[in-house]
Amino acid sequence: MTVQISPSILNSDFARLADEVASVSQAADWVHVDVMDNHFVPNLTLGLPVVEALLKASPLPLDCHLMIEDPDRWAPAYAEAGAGSVTFHVEAAAAPIRLARTLRAAGARAGMALRPATPIEPYEDLLPELDMVLIMSVEPGFGGQRFLDGVLPKVRRARRAIERRGGQVWLQMDGGVSTETIERCAEAGADVFVAGSAVYAAEDRDKAVRGLRALAER
Numbered sequence: 001m002t003v004q005i006s007p008s009i010l011n012s013d014f015a016r017l018a019d020e021v022a023s024v025s026q027a028a029d030w031v032h033v034d035v036m037d038n039h040f041v042p043n044l045t046l047g048l049p050v051v052e053a054l055l056k057a058s059p060l061p062l063d064c065h066l067m068i069e070d071p072d073r074w075a076p077a078y079a080e081a082g083a084g085s086v087t088f089h090v091e092a093a094a095a096p097i098r099l100a101r102t103l104r105a106a107g108a109r110a111g112m113a114l115r116p117a118t119p120i121e122p123y124e125d126l127l128p129e130l131d132m133v134l135i136m137s138v139e140p141g142f143g144g145q146r147f148l149d150g151v152l153p154k155v156r157r158a159r160r161a162i163e164r165r166g167g168q169v170w171l172q173m174d175g176g177v178s179t180e181t182i183e184r185c186a187e188a189g190a191d192v193f194v195a196g197s198a199v200y201a202a203e204d205r206d207k208a209v210r211g212l213r214a215l216a217e218r
C-alpha cells in the first residue's frame with residue numbers, strides 16, 4: 001500500500017489560503033478541503049468559488065470533502081471545476097451510485113465518506129463505483145477533536161471488503177490523525193491520511209507531513 005498524506009486546511013489562516021497551501025506542497029500528496037454547509041454539520045466553511053480560486057493557486061491536487069446536504073446536486077460542480085478527488089457523505093446522498101458515476105465522468109476520483117456511526121457493510125456493493133472510502137474518526141464539523149478509537153474495527157472491515165474486490169479503492173482516515181494515532185490507522189488498513197491540526201499547528205509543516213508519512217509507512 002502506498003501511503004498518502006492530505007493536510008486539511010480547515011484550521012489554517014483563511015485570509016492567506018494560497019500561502020497555507022504552499023506551506024505543505026513540498027511534502028504532501030494532496031490538499032484536503034473541508035466544505036461545510038451549516039446543515040449537514042454545524043459549521044460553515046467555504047464553497048465552490050473558493051475551491052475554484054484554490055485550484056488555480058495550489059501546486060497540489062485538491063481532495064474535496066463535502067460535508068453538505070444534497071451532494072447529488074452540488075458535488076458534480078467540484079469535479080467539473082477540476083478537483084482531483086470529490087468525496088460525498090453517503091448519509092446525505094440520494095443516489096450514491098449515480099453520483100459516483102457522475103463524478104468519475106467529470107474526471108475526478110469519486111469518494112464516499114462515512115460518519116463514525118455509519119457502518120460499511122450496507123455500502124460494500126458500491127466499492128466498484130468508488131476510488132476512495134473516507135472513514136471519519138471524529139464527528140465531522142470541526143478540526144482538533146480527539147480521535148475515536150472505536151472506528152478502527154470498521155477500518156479493518158473496510159480494508160477486507162476492498163481486498164475481496166481487488167484492492168483498488170483508497171481508504172482514507174479523517175479526524176484526529178496525529179503522530180499519536182497514525183500508526184494504529186495504518187495498521188488497521190488506512191492508506192490515505194488527512195491531518196489538520198497535526199500539520200497546521202506545526203512550525204515546519206512539510207516536516208510534520210514527512211514525520212506522519214514515516215510513521216504510517218513503518
Ligand code: DX5
Pocket residue numbers: 008009010011032034065138139140141142143144145174175176177194195196197198
Ligand atoms: C472535520 C474535517 C477534518 C478536519 C481534520 O470535520 O473533516 O478534515 O479538518 O482536522 P484534525 O486533523 O485537526 O482532526
Ligand code: ZN
Pocket residue numbers: 008032033034065174194
Ligand atoms: Zn475532512
